[in-house]
Amino acid sequence: MMCFVSLLLVGIMFPAIQAKQFTKCELSLVLKDVYGFRGIALPEWICTIFHTSGYDTQTIVSNNGSTEYGLFQINNKFWCRDNQILQSRNICDISCDKFLDDDLTDDMICAKKILDKEGIDYWLAHKPLCSEKLEQWHCEKL
Numbered sequence: 001m002m003c004f005v006s007l008l009l010v011g012i013m014f015p016a017i018q019a020k021q022f023t024k025c026e027l028s029l030v031l032k033d034v035y036g037f038r039g040i041a042l043p044e045w046i047c048t049i050f051h052t053s054g055y056d057t058q059t060i061v062s063n064n065g066s067t068e069y070g071l072f073q074i075n076n077k078f079w080c081r082d083n084q085i086l087q088s089r090n091i092c093d094i095s096c097d098k099f100l101d102d103d104l105t106d107d108m109i110c111a112k113k114i115l116d117k118e119g120i121d122y123w124l125a126h127k128p129l130c131s132e133k134l135e136q137w138h139c140e141k142l
Contacts, residue, residue: 020102022055022071025139030104032142037112040120043137044130050137051125057107058100070099072111073123079110091117 022030024046031045052073053059061068066077067084074080080096081088092110099107120126130137 019056019058019100021057024050024055024137025141027055027071028139028142031108038115038120040115041134042142043134044120044126046139047130047134047137048120048123048126051129052123057102057104060100067096069096070107071104072099072107072114074099074107074110074114079114 027049028042028046031042031049049055049071053071055071057071059068059070059073061073063075066075067082068075069080069082074092074096076082076085076088076096078089079092080094080099081090082096092106092113094106094110099110114122
């Protein structure tokens with residue numbers, strides 16, 4: 001009973017972050033602004049994001065002493081700040097938890113910075129899984 005009360009209090013005190021589990025076509029519509037950025041086609045982005053976060057905005061992955069957040073799995077060592085790594089370079093000048101909601105505006109701005117500085121292969125899934133044979137990642141509704 002005490003555990004239930006504790007969970008209930010946590011649920012009341014901390015409102016849920018608006019998260020989104022996208023479909024391929026929903027995400028394609030949202031990311032069309034990124035389409036063609038630095039020569040990266042939309043299907044490459046869709047494939048890369050699928051293999052990075054499963055289209056889930058609340059994906060958090062611990063990775064070699066750092067944490068990666070959101071659809072684009074943006075790292076707290078370099079790109080955003082959280083309370084885990086206080087000396088983060090925070091290149092995108094943003095709190096990492098902003099990458100966990102359903103507003104992808106800040107995610108896309110930071111992803112473009114990463115793409116500009118690191119290239120598409122910053123996302124490790126891209127080269128082995130998303131650099132060719134991308135037909136399945138097209139959305140027929142676009």
